[in-house]
Amino acid sequence: MKNQKLRPLNRQSLYNLICTAKGDVKADLYITDSMVVNVYTGELVKSNVAIKGRHIAYVGDAVNMVGKETRVLNAKGLYLCPGYIEPHAHPFQTYNPVTLAEKVMTLGTTTLICDSLFFFNNMDERQLTHLWQELAELPVKILWGVRLDPQTYSPQRMEQFSMQRIEYLLDQTVARQAGELTDWPSLISGREQMLNNMLTASRLGKRVEGHAPGASLQTLNALTSGGVTACHESITGEEAIQRLRLGMYATLRHSSLRPDLPKLLQDLLNAKVDLRRTMITTDGTTPPTIQHGFTDYILRLAIESGLPPVEAYRMATINPATYYGLDNELGGIAPGKLADILFLEDLTNPTPVKVLTEGTLAAEKGRKLIEFDQPNWQDYNITSISSYHIERTDIIPPAYDGLFPVMQFVSPAITKQRDLKLPVRDGVIDITGESGLIYAALLDHMGNWICSGIAGGFADDLSGMACSNTYSGDIAVLGRNPEEMLRATRRVFDIGGGVVVAEDGQIVFELPLTLGGMMSDQSLDELIAKCQELYSLLAKKGHTHYDLLYTIHFLSATHLPEIRLSPHGIFAVKEKKVLMPTRKIGI
Numbered sequence: 153m154k155n156q157k158l159r160p161l162n163r164q165s166l167y168n169l170i171c172t173a174k175g176d177v178k179a180d181l182y183i184t185d186s187m188v189v190n191v192y193t194g195e196l197v198k199s200n201v202a203i204k205g206r207h208i209a210y211v212g213d214a215v216n217m218v219g220k221e222t223r224v225l226n227a228k229g230l231y232l233c234p235g236y237i238e239p240h241a242h243p244f245q246t247y248n249p250v251t252l253a254e255k256v257m258t259l260g261t262t263t264l265i266c267d268s269l270f271f272f273n274n275m276d277e278r279q280l281t282h283l284w285q286e287l288a289e290l291p292v293k294i295l296w297g298v299r300l301d302p303q304t305y306s307p308q309r310m311e312q313f314s315m316q317r318i319e320y321l322l323d324q325t326v327a328r329q330a331g332e333l334t335d336w337p338s339l340i341s342g343r344e345q346m347l348n349n350m351l352t353a354s355r356l357g358k359r360v361e362g363h364a365p366g367a368s369l370q371t372l373n374a375l376t377s378g379g380v381t382a383c384h385e386s387i388t389g390e391e392a393i394q395r396l397r398l399g400m401y402a403t404l405r406h407s408s409l410r411p412d413l414p415k416l417l418q419d420l421l422n423a424k425v426d427l428r429r430t431m432i433t434t435d436g437t438t439p440p441t442i443q444h445g446f447t448d449y450i451l452r453l454a455i456e457s458g459l460p461p462v463e464a465y466r467m468a469t470i471n472p473a474t475y476y477g478l479d480n481e482l483g484g485i486a487p488g489k490l491a492d493i494l495f496l497e498d499l500t501n502p503t504p505v506k507v508l509t510e511g512t513l514a515a516e517k518g519r520k521l522i523e524f525d526q527p528n529w530q531d532y533n534i535t536s537i538s539s540y541h542i543e544r545t546d547i548i549p550p551a552y553d554g555l556f557p558v559m560q561f562v563s564p565a566i567t568k569q570r571d572l573k574l575p576v577r578d579g580v581i582d583i584t585g586e587s588g589l590i591y592a593a594l595l596d597h598m599g600n601w602i603c604s605g606i607a608g609g610f611a612d613d614l615s616g617m618a619c620s621n622t623y624s625g626d627i628a629v630l631g632r633n634p635e636e637m638l639r640a641t642r643r644v645f646d647i648g649g650g651v652v653v654a655e656d657g658q659i660v661f662e663l664p665l666t667l668g669g670m671m672s673d674q675s676l677d678e679l680i681a682k683c684q685e686l687y688s689l690l691a692k693k694g695h696t697h698y699d700l701l702y703t704i705h706f707l708s709a710t711h712l713p714e715i716r717l718s719p720h721g722i723f724a725v726k727e728k729k730v731l732m733p734t735r736k737i738g739i
């Protein structure tokens with residue numbers, strides 16, 4: 153792994169740091185009387201900490217680096233812990249990378265390793281790296297993974313994953329890994345493009361994040377042989393241990409969609425395995441769950457599950473730092489490291505009372521003290537979605553003689569194929585007399601095609617909802633009443649993207665997502681409230697699954713069982729087969 157530094161020092165600042173450590177130059181900030189969580193040794197060590205510029209210069213009890221100009225912060229009774237590192241964020245769950253960073257920073261997360269899936273759809277590699285560089289200036293370090301597949305079946309979109317593009321992106325300092333690898337079957341079946349891209353990741357010394365839920369030991373062996381270095385998809389301790397035994401890192405997940413951490417940890421603790429190669433992740437948690445916190449929340453759960461606190465802090469600091477080759481700068485409180493330091497009142501309470509990012513006091517008691525600038529998203533092609541005309545006849549599937557492949561939701565992210573003979577009226581499928589079914593369509597964001605289907609187990613009493621926040625960038629339209637579905641769709645177009653619910657001739661809910669139809673520039677606190685409102689409204693319409701936003705995001709994602717709406721048509725995932733092709737809009 154090439155350990156390129158995120159904040160390289162020049163000769164003068166390097167020597168300045170050394171002189172501060174020796175006491176010849178005065179520190180900018182000096183923290184006294186704290187108990188340092190030493191993640192290297194696992195000890196708690198009573199120490200003072202001296203900071204010069206962005207870096208820690210000294211840890212110990214010397215005071216000769218304190219001068220008149222040094223700010224002294226007394227931390228008596230407090231623990232100092234390194235800033236938390238989230239190793240697997242998806243920074244586009246209605247929030248955007250900046251609104252996510254500014255919120256989670258107040259909760260102690262000072263580094264985010266992010267998925268780039270959504271940004272891949274919108275930009276070429278030069279724009280994307282420009283955006284990455286702009287975001288790299290923020291006080292929270294935002295680093296990236298480079299996807300090797302689009303997560304929605306589309307031979308055309310595979311062109312975006314050419315070797316030249318992947319190589320260019322992976323070569324950036326802020327790109328710390330390839331993946332996540334949702335199309336791992338392409339790797340183990342030897343697809344040329346995938347093999348080439350894996351070789352590029354290996355040559356550039358980058359990690360590769362797997363995505364192999366339920367994989368057998370043999371598949372895990374094949375993936376590890378192919379260069380996959382970690383996987384966050386274990387849902388039992390046994391699965392995590394299998395990954396660890398093969399030399400992978402196992403990232404233990406607790407997300408809004410898969411809240412598995414307590415069980416995973418209990419299994420791992422019972423098995424008494426070495427936990428140095430484990431990390432913890434919130435894996436793209438949606439806003440309502442962030443009301444409980446972020447990395448701090450899952451650390452709390454880990455400690456409550458019986459993990460000794462220092463062991464838990466390691467999973468969110470030095471372990472991910474080491475894995476991503478960042479431990480020369482991040483993950484511990486030691487000389488030469490960036491001064492991302494959290495002040496904790498109690499070891500069992502991971503939510504910090506103060507947060508330093510790179511030597512600056514950035515948050516106190518959950519309140520942000522510094523500003524985070526949003527990029528000009530227009531410069532990156534992230535604009536309102538475009539609108540076009542659609543009609544009732546576009547949305548409803550035409551009459552079909554055989555058994556129709558209904559998409560039955562059995563959980564927020566899993567569907568089953570249910571073949572049903574459906575009634576027909578006036579040349580179209582008519583579900584008026586059928587309970588438990590709704591119309592479900594995917595509209596091309598460019599206005600060319602529509603994939604119209606039928607869903608079950610979603611929200612039996614929903615009149616009409618339209619959402620632009622699918623991962624393929626297309627618009628999901630769901631409901632029992634085609635007029636209300638159209639009303640909601642037109643409103644989504646009018647507001648430039650978002651989630652809209654219509655009923656009885658009115659718009660009863662709207663959440664604008666004007667950044668590419670996926671993200672908002674509202675604060676995360678505002679989004680938490682707005683998404684909770686959406687969830688309660690849908691629950692009243694009969695929606696019983698949790699994490700509705702994920703159901704929408706994944707509607708067109710063909711890495712999940714069993715059938716999906718896709719740009720090619722109703723799609724059987726395992727067979728990679730189009731069951732019912734898309735139609736042209738307006739015909």
Ligand SMILES: Nc1ncnc2[nH]cnc12
Nearest residue numbers: 242267269334435436623
């Ligand atoms: N595979 C995935 N793609 C995008 N967002 C996600 N959040 C969790 N898993 C995800």
